[in-house]
Amino acid sequence: MLDMRRHPLAEKAAELLLARVRAGEWVLGQKLPGETTLAVQLGVGRSTVREAIRELAGKGVLQPRQGAGVFVTALDVAEDWDSVVRRAAITSVIEARVAIESEAAALAAARRTPADLRALRRTLRVRAKHCHDAEELVDADMAFHRQVVLASHNEILLELFDGFVPRLRPAMIDMLRIRPVPSPEDDHAAHLAVVEAVAARDPAAASRHSRAHLEAIKATLS
Incomplete structure (x- = not known):
C-alpha cells in the first residue's frame, strides 16, 4: 500500500x-x-x-x-517518435524519405548482394502488377522501397523507414485515389532506374534516381 x-x-x-x-x-x-x-x-x-x-x-x-x-542531460522530454511521425505533414514525411532513401540507395549500390538484387527485381515485378489499385500499389511500393533500404545493410536507416510506414501508407492511398499515377509506365521506369543503378553498383546514379522519384511525388502534393 x-x-x-x-x-x-x-x-x-x-x-x-x-x-x-x-x-x-x-x-x-x-x-x-x-x-x-x-x-x-x-x-x-x-x-x-x-x-x-x-x-x-x-x-x-x-x-x-x-x-x-x-x-x-536534456532540457525536455523527447517526444515519442511515433507521435511525431503521425502528426507530421505528409510533405515533411516525403522530405525525410528523400534523405533516408537516397542515401540507402547509394549504400545499396555499394553493398548489395546477389540475393538483394534478386529480391529487388522480384518486388519491382510485384509492384508492376498492382498499378491499378491504390491500396495494393501502395503496399507493393512500400515493399519495394523497403527492399532498397534492406539492401543498404544499415539497420538504422531501416528502422527509420519502418517508422514512416504507418503515417505514409494511409496518406499515399488517399492521394492515389484522388490523383492516380498519370503514367504507370513512367512510374515503373523511375523505379527500374533505381534497380539498374543498384545492379550496376553505381551509388551516385542510385541516389540520384531515388531522389528524383521522391521529389516528383512531393511535387504532386504542392
Whole structure:
C-alpha cells in the first residue's frame, strides 16, 4: 500500500522537477541540489525524490552519477517518435524519405548482394502488377522501397523507414485515389532506374534516381 500511495507523489515530484528544468532553473550539465534540499523544496520525502529522479532519468532528462550527484542531460522530454511521425505533414514525411532513401540507395549500390538484387527485381515485378489499385500499389511500393533500404545493410536507416510506414501508407492511398499515377509506365521506369543503378553498383546514379522519384511525388502534393 505504501508504494501505491507514493507513486502519484513521485509522478507529481517528477513533473515539478521537469517544469523547473524547462524554466531554465538548471542548465544543461548542471548538478541538481541534493535529495534533502529537493525533498524540502518539493514537500515530499527523500524516497519520493529518488523515484522522481529515476523517472526523469528514464526519460533522458536527468542522469545520476555515482558519488557525484544528479545532472541535467536534456532540457525536455523527447517526444515519442511515433507521435511525431503521425502528426507530421505528409510533405515533411516525403522530405525525410528523400534523405533516408537516397542515401540507402547509394549504400545499396555499394553493398548489395546477389540475393538483394534478386529480391529487388522480384518486388519491382510485384509492384508492376498492382498499378491499378491504390491500396495494393501502395503496399507493393512500400515493399519495394523497403527492399532498397534492406539492401543498404544499415539497420538504422531501416528502422527509420519502418517508422514512416504507418503515417505514409494511409496518406499515399488517399492521394492515389484522388490523383492516380498519370503514367504507370513512367512510374515503373523511375523505379527500374533505381534497380539498374543498384545492379550496376553505381551509388551516385542510385541516389540520384531515388531522389528524383521522391521529389516528383512531393511535387504532386504542392
